[in-house]
Each structure stands twice: as C-alpha cells, then as structure tokens.
Amino acid sequence: MLRKHTYDHGLFRCQRHSISGAGDAVIPSRHLPVGLAIFGMIGLWIGVCMLGCGAVSSGGVDDHLEHHLPEHKPVSFAAAVEQVRLRHERLVTEFQTMDAASVDREVSELLDIVGWLTELAADSPMKKPEWDEVNLSSKELLAIDQRIAAAAKVNPRGEWPLEANRVAGLLALLTKMVPFADVKP
Amino acid sequence: MFEAIVCGAVLRFFQSLFQASPFILVGLFVAGVFQRLFGPEHTRRMFGGRGLRAIFRAWAIGMLLPVCSLGVIPVVRQMRKAGLPGGTILAFALAAPLFNPLSLLYGLTLSEPFIIVAFAICSLIVITIVGMVWDRQFPATEQLEPPSAVVPVGWKRLLSIVVVGAREIVGASGAYVLIGLSGVVLLTVLLPQGSMQRWMNADNPAAPILMSLVALPAYASPMLAMSQLGTMFQHGNSVGAAFVLLTLGAGMNLGLVAWTVRSYGWKRTGGWLGLLFGVVLLLSYGIEKPLFPSHTEMADHTHAFDVYCCPFTKDVHAPAMQVFARLGQDVQIHEMASFLLLMLFVGLGIFLQWFDQYWVIETWLERPVAAAVAPKTRLDMVVPAPVLGGTALIAVIVVSVVGCFAYYPSADEVFEEIKIAKTEALSAAMAGQHEQAIHWIAVWDEWTRKLQIGVYLREWKLSEYHCERARIILEKLEILEHEVADHDLDEIRKLAAELNRASLWMKVAYLEER
Structure with a gap:
C-alpha cells in the first residue's frame, strides 16, 4: 500500500512516499533547508565581515572610561559621620547667608553623604546589629534632610524644618557606631 | 583586521550557541511532547483556543517553561501545526523566553523586585494588545495539519519524541535557530568593541530606541537578559531600555521573525512587528521615570552590552587562539553537556534523513502492535498519551525549579568558588595578566551574585545588610577591572587589599550572621 508522509522539513515542505510493510521504498524529496541556511549564513557572515572592516578599523573605544568618585565622598564611615555633623552645623550658622546656588549644592552634597553612610558602614568590620542601627538612623536622617532640601529649594533664605533636636539625637547614635567601623591595621 | 572580525563573530556565535543549547533541548523535548x-x-485544549483567555494562558505557560527565544521555535512550530490561532502562538513565542524559574529568581533577588514584577505585568500588556489586534485583524490564520498517527504505548512512544526532536533540529527549527544566531554575528561585525557602553545611560532619551535596534538581532538567554537588567539598574541606566532589552532582546530573534514571515507572510509579520515595537516603545517611555530606582547613582557607562559587540580590536594578537581560550573559560559544564547532547540530536537527525531513502522510522514507530497477552495488573496500566504529556511538562517545570538549588549553591559552597576566583583574579591583576584577570574578575562577580540568590532561595529572605556587603564587593570588582585595563599597579595593590578585607567581612556576614 502506498503511504504518503508529509513532513515540514525546513523552509520547504516535502513529501515522502513509502510503501508500508517490509522493505519500505521511499522516494526521497528535497532536504535542502538546513544546507541552505548554513550556506546563506556563511554568505551573510562574509558579506557583513567585509562591511564590518570599517567598523573595527575606526573602532574600539577611544575615550577613557572611568568610575568617578565624587570629591565630597568621605573615605570612611567615621569621616562621613563627621561630615554630616559639620554640614548640619553649617545649615544653622552659614547656609542662610549663602547664595541660592551654593545652598543647593551644599544641601545636595549633604544628601549624598547621608546616603553613603550605610555603604561606608558595610565597607568596614561593623557587625549586623550595629549596621542595622546605622541603616535606620541614616534613613530617618535622610528623610529630614530631604524635607530641608525641599524647603531650601522653595525658599533659600526662609524658615527650614531643621528638626535640630532629632538630628542631634541621630548624630549621637551614629557617632556611637563609629568605633564598630574601625579597620584594624 | 578581517581576521579579528571573523574570529570575533565565530566566538560570539559559539558563545550564544552554548548558552542556548540547554533551552533548545528543552524546546525540542516540548515539541516532541x-x-x-x-x-x-489536546494542544489546542491546553491553550484554550482564541481570545483573551488563550493569550493569558499562553503567557502563563510560557512563563513556566524554561525555553529561550531560540528554544521556543520548535514549540511554536508544533503549536501552528496544532491549528492554534496566530495571536496565541505569537503571545507564547514572546512570553516564554522572558522569564523562567532560574531567571525570575535572579531578577527578584539581584535586580529591583518591584521593577521585575512591573516588567512582567508590562509584558502581559504587550502580548495582550499585540495578540488581540492580531486575532482581530487576521482572524483566519489557523492552519491545522493532519495529526501524526498514534504511536503504540511503550518505549516506541518515548522514542518517537526523540525522533521528533532530531528531525526538528536538522529541519526547519535548526534552520531558524541558525538564522537567529546569524543576528549575533551581524551585531558583532557592525559594533566595534565596547561601542555600546554609553548608549543606555538614563539621560539619553534615545536609549530605548537604540536598544530596540540592537535587541532584535541580539540573542539573550533569559539568564543573560536578567543579569544585564541587574547591571543596568546598578548603573542607573535607562529603565525603558531595560524593558526593551527584556521584551525584544530576550523575547525575539531573527529566526523567530523568519518563522513568522514563512508562516504568516511579509505583510502580517510587518504589521505585527510594527505594532509590537510601537507598544513596547510606548510602554518603555511611559515607565522610564516612574520606575527609575531613586537611590541609584547614574554611572556614565556600562559593560553589560559588551557581549553584543566585537570582542576584539584590530590590534588583537592571534585572535583564533583566543577564540578557543575564551570558549574554554566561558562555557559552563551544563552548557557543554547540553551542546554535546544537541550535537547527538543533530547526528541522529542527519542519519535519519539519510536513512529515509531505505526505511522511514516513523512507519515502524506508528505500526500498531499486537495487544499484550499477559493480564494487566493495577500497577501495570496504560497511561493515556495526554496524561503522560502533561506529566512530562510538569516534570520539566519541576526540574527547572529544583535545578535552581544546583545552579545557586549554598553559601559555604559558593565561598569555596569565590576563594579560587579571588586568588586567580588578584594574582593575575598584580602580575599584569590582563585577560586572565578580567576573566576571573567576571567569575568572582558571578559567584558573588549567585551567593545572594542561593541564600534567598534557601531562606526566602536576604537582609539589606547582606545585600550591601555583596554590593561593596561588586563595586570594587568593577573598579578593579578598570584599573587592570589601565595597568595602574599602585591602584591595583590598594584595591586588592580592600577586596581581601571586604571579602572576609562578607564571608563572616554570610556564614555567621544570618
């Protein structure tokens, strides 16, 4: 009995006729798709390689890539806490006499430094309970400083929500954590 | 120069093929099932015909199956043969490569979990819109082919699945896979080394568009795409571009486009691609600002996309040798094993094609066998084929979930690997062995990421403290990579000391402070 198998072998559909039973006879048909794809791909490779010569010859990355460390980034957790303390003091004493651009820069740098506290603490031998304290305190401090930053943006010389008592408390807590971040020589 | 490009293209081709091999094997198996x-x-019943429900089912099934955009090709071909509507098939084709249990775990731990969930929802929106429009515009795209004859129960039934896989890989699916991989070659040739390092910065409004141009020819396995997303969030790159990378980079490739053209014609494919790109780009610009991680500092460049560019410059020495060396270093054991198995399938497929002129194996497989004489017991029952098929699919999903535990080992095992990578990376960096150092830095980086996922997988939590400890290492490794490239020995020594200390603190944190 003549049976017709239809297989979708590639980009071409092909049919194979076979006689079922012992000693099936098969009329082979087209089996070219993979071969075509391979030859097509090699052709494409050669073509685009010719095109690409220009890209590589002109290429590479000429400009030097760097990971810039901001100048105001403190080198250690202790230095960061000291910076936060100093800058908060200046918020009270000096900032209101500065011009708007300077206030903006100072406040934005303060936010950066408060944001780096957890990172600098994690780059020290500080243990988890102390680090968790730093994390909580720095988050609260960041929220206060963000409120100050928002107020300073609206009115650089006006009343700012300094929350001096709470900030002093948080700074005292952070200062207590400094010895835990000491790198032993 | 020509040699550098050809060798670069060969390297990228094989890197992608090795990465894709496990997923292609899964795709062939699912196609056979x-x-x-x-x-x-039963295939039509599983996907539920047409309409919104079918598209959602296609998205959900696709999310669970561990296939990539190349591995999905044999599966969608079977879906078309089963007479499923185009909208459902294309929804599955797009959704299946985006996530799998391994990559989802990676994304939820190392990227921003909220953004990953948002991306998953956005991908559902994309495939729903595109699928619904397709089904409305082209309502009669179903093409039911005559079903294969039933294979008798027993080992013949299992062998028939292997035969389907072998025929597919040397047939149309294999051809489409090669077309898909040729996109990688195209990008390697057109993009010089490191040329994409600044394209995806968040302050570049064209980032999503640039990514959409690269993403279609690029091949990204679900794991690669997810690790690139993680790097993009870490570097404060464009969130819109990250979404385009996931949907078009991981979800599509040129082979899939070629299959769509072949199956549905140029006009329909053009319309579908246009709509897809339009919806993806609209969503990517829509989510750019709301999803941008607020705490991330914007870096001026990223190395995440170096894998799509030419790996060599014109000054490279003996690039052909470097191809072998890099493949030897990069290819992981499971990728090599899958590749060898895939080659076995190719060998079997070629043999069957040649043997067809004498004897067609399907004729034998489909020949009914005489009923067994021995009486059936309660335990020796005939399992209907669809039940066996459903069990096989569930087994694939279960294996991929269980595989997570092997892929992301426990912390103490990871620290053994980190110890090796650290020693190799730092000694190579100090000795000025650039290639060696870069390779081992990447290995160290990868194990540090796996460490976090392994802990999360076993404890279902990872504290901020532990994340920060690992992040410190990753940042220092990135700086070390730059210093190695600059041959700045003083900085390398300083960083080596810092990394040694940070690594010790991380080990204490992960092994003693959980």
Whole structure:
C-alpha cells in the first residue's frame, strides 16, 4: 500500500512516499533547508565581515572610561559621620547667608553623604546589629534632610524644618557606631 | 583586521550557541511532547483556543517553561501545526523566553523586585494588545495539519519524541535557530568593541530606541537578559531600555521573525512587528521615570552590552587562539553537556534523513502492535498519551525549579568558588595578566551574585545588610577591572587589599550572621 508522509522539513515542505510493510521504498524529496541556511549564513557572515572592516578599523573605544568618585565622598564611615555633623552645623550658622546656588549644592552634597553612610558602614568590620542601627538612623536622617532640601529649594533664605533636636539625637547614635567601623591595621 | 572580525563573530556565535543549547533541548523535548503525546486536539485544549483567555494562558505557560527565544521555535512550530490561532502562538513565542524559574529568581533577588514584577505585568500588556489586534485583524490564520498517527504505548512512544526532536533540529527549527544566531554575528561585525557602553545611560532619551535596534538581532538567554537588567539598574541606566532589552532582546530573534514571515507572510509579520515595537516603545517611555530606582547613582557607562559587540580590536594578537581560550573559560559544564547532547540530536537527525531513502522510522514507530497477552495488573496500566504529556511538562517545570538549588549553591559552597576566583583574579591583576584577570574578575562577580540568590532561595529572605556587603564587593570588582585595563599597579595593590578585607567581612556576614 502506498503511504504518503508529509513532513515540514525546513523552509520547504516535502513529501515522502513509502510503501508500508517490509522493505519500505521511499522516494526521497528535497532536504535542502538546513544546507541552505548554513550556506546563506556563511554568505551573510562574509558579506557583513567585509562591511564590518570599517567598523573595527575606526573602532574600539577611544575615550577613557572611568568610575568617578565624587570629591565630597568621605573615605570612611567615621569621616562621613563627621561630615554630616559639620554640614548640619553649617545649615544653622552659614547656609542662610549663602547664595541660592551654593545652598543647593551644599544641601545636595549633604544628601549624598547621608546616603553613603550605610555603604561606608558595610565597607568596614561593623557587625549586623550595629549596621542595622546605622541603616535606620541614616534613613530617618535622610528623610529630614530631604524635607530641608525641599524647603531650601522653595525658599533659600526662609524658615527650614531643621528638626535640630532629632538630628542631634541621630548624630549621637551614629557617632556611637563609629568605633564598630574601625579597620584594624 | 578581517581576521579579528571573523574570529570575533565565530566566538560570539559559539558563545550564544552554548548558552542556548540547554533551552533548545528543552524546546525540542516540548515539541516532541506536543506532537506525539498531546496531538493537535489536546494542544489546542491546553491553550484554550482564541481570545483573551488563550493569550493569558499562553503567557502563563510560557512563563513556566524554561525555553529561550531560540528554544521556543520548535514549540511554536508544533503549536501552528496544532491549528492554534496566530495571536496565541505569537503571545507564547514572546512570553516564554522572558522569564523562567532560574531567571525570575535572579531578577527578584539581584535586580529591583518591584521593577521585575512591573516588567512582567508590562509584558502581559504587550502580548495582550499585540495578540488581540492580531486575532482581530487576521482572524483566519489557523492552519491545522493532519495529526501524526498514534504511536503504540511503550518505549516506541518515548522514542518517537526523540525522533521528533532530531528531525526538528536538522529541519526547519535548526534552520531558524541558525538564522537567529546569524543576528549575533551581524551585531558583532557592525559594533566595534565596547561601542555600546554609553548608549543606555538614563539621560539619553534615545536609549530605548537604540536598544530596540540592537535587541532584535541580539540573542539573550533569559539568564543573560536578567543579569544585564541587574547591571543596568546598578548603573542607573535607562529603565525603558531595560524593558526593551527584556521584551525584544530576550523575547525575539531573527529566526523567530523568519518563522513568522514563512508562516504568516511579509505583510502580517510587518504589521505585527510594527505594532509590537510601537507598544513596547510606548510602554518603555511611559515607565522610564516612574520606575527609575531613586537611590541609584547614574554611572556614565556600562559593560553589560559588551557581549553584543566585537570582542576584539584590530590590534588583537592571534585572535583564533583566543577564540578557543575564551570558549574554554566561558562555557559552563551544563552548557557543554547540553551542546554535546544537541550535537547527538543533530547526528541522529542527519542519519535519519539519510536513512529515509531505505526505511522511514516513523512507519515502524506508528505500526500498531499486537495487544499484550499477559493480564494487566493495577500497577501495570496504560497511561493515556495526554496524561503522560502533561506529566512530562510538569516534570520539566519541576526540574527547572529544583535545578535552581544546583545552579545557586549554598553559601559555604559558593565561598569555596569565590576563594579560587579571588586568588586567580588578584594574582593575575598584580602580575599584569590582563585577560586572565578580567576573566576571573567576571567569575568572582558571578559567584558573588549567585551567593545572594542561593541564600534567598534557601531562606526566602536576604537582609539589606547582606545585600550591601555583596554590593561593596561588586563595586570594587568593577573598579578593579578598570584599573587592570589601565595597568595602574599602585591602584591595583590598594584595591586588592580592600577586596581581601571586604571579602572576609562578607564571608563572616554570610556564614555567621544570618
């Protein structure tokens, strides 16, 4: 009995006729798709390689890539806490006499430094309970400083929500954590 | 120069092929299950016909199956043969490569979990819109082919699945896979080394558009795409571009486009691609600002996309040798094993094609066998093919979930690997062995990421403290990579000391402070 198998072998559909039973006879048909794809791909490779010569010859990355460390980034957790303390003091004493651009820069740098506290603490031998304290305190401090930053943006010389008592408390807590971040020589 | 490009293209081709091999094997297996165990009727029933429900089912099933955009090709071919509507098939084709249990775990731990969930929802929106429009515009795209004859129960039924896989890989699916991989070659040739390092910065409004141009020819396995997303969030790159990378980079490739053209014609494919790109780009610009991680500092460049560019410059020495060296270093054991198995399938497929002129194996497989004489017991029952097929699919999903535990080992095992990578990376960096150092830095980086996922997988939590400890290492490794490139020995020594200390603190944190 003549049976017709239809297989979708590639980009071409092909049919194979076979006689079922012992000693099936098969009329082979087209089996070219993979071969075509391979030859097509090699052709494409050669073509685009010719095109690409220009890209590589002109290429590479000429400009030097760097990971810039901001100048105001403190080198250690202790230095960061000291910076936060100093800058908060200046918020009270000096900032209101500065011009708007300077206030903006100072406040934005303060936010950066408060944001780096957890990172600098994690780059020290500080243990988890102390680090968790730093994390909580720095988050609260960041929220206060963000409120100050928002107020300073609206009115650089006006009343700012300094929350001096709470900030002093948080700074005292952070200062207590400094010895835990000491790198032993 | 020509040699550098050709060798670069060969390297990228094989890197992608090795990465894709496990997923292609899964795709071939699933295609075999669809054809031989489910058959057209049960395949249609599983996906639920047409409409919104079918598209959602396609998205959900696709999310669970561990296939990539190349591995999905044999599966969608079977779905088309089963007579499923185009909208459902294309929804599955797009959704399946985006996530799998391994990559989802990676994304939820190392990227921003909220953004990953948002991306998953956005991908559902994309495939729903595109699928619904397709089904409305082209309502009669179903093409039911005559079902294969039933294979008798027993080992013949299992062998028939292998035969389907072997025929597919040397047939149309293999051809489409090669077309898909040729996109990688195209990008390697057109993009010089490191040329994409600044394209995806968040302050570049064209980032999503640039990514959409690269993403279609690029091949990204679900794991690669997810690790690139993680790097993009870490570097404060464009969130819109990250979404385009996931949907078009991981979800599509040129082979899939070629299959769509072949199956549905140029006009329909053009319309579908246009709509897809339009919806993806609209969503990517829509989510750019709301999803941008607020705490991330914007870096001026990223190395995440170096894998799509030419790996060599014109000054490279003996690039052909470097191809072998890099493949030897990069290819992981499971990728090599899958590649060898895939080559076995190719060998079997070629043999069957040659042997067809004498004897067609399907004729034998489909020949009914005489009923067994021995009486059936309660435990020796005939399992219907669809039940066996359903069990096989569930087994694939279960294996991929269980595989997570092997892929992301426990912390103490990871620290053994980190110890090796650290020693190799730092000694190579100090000795000025650039290539060696870069390779081992990447290995160290990868194990540090796996460490976090392994802990999360076992404890279902990872504290901010532990994340920060690992992040410190990753940042220092990135700086070390730059210093190695600059041959700045003083900085390398300083960083080596810092990394040694940070690594010790991380080990204490992960092994003693959980």
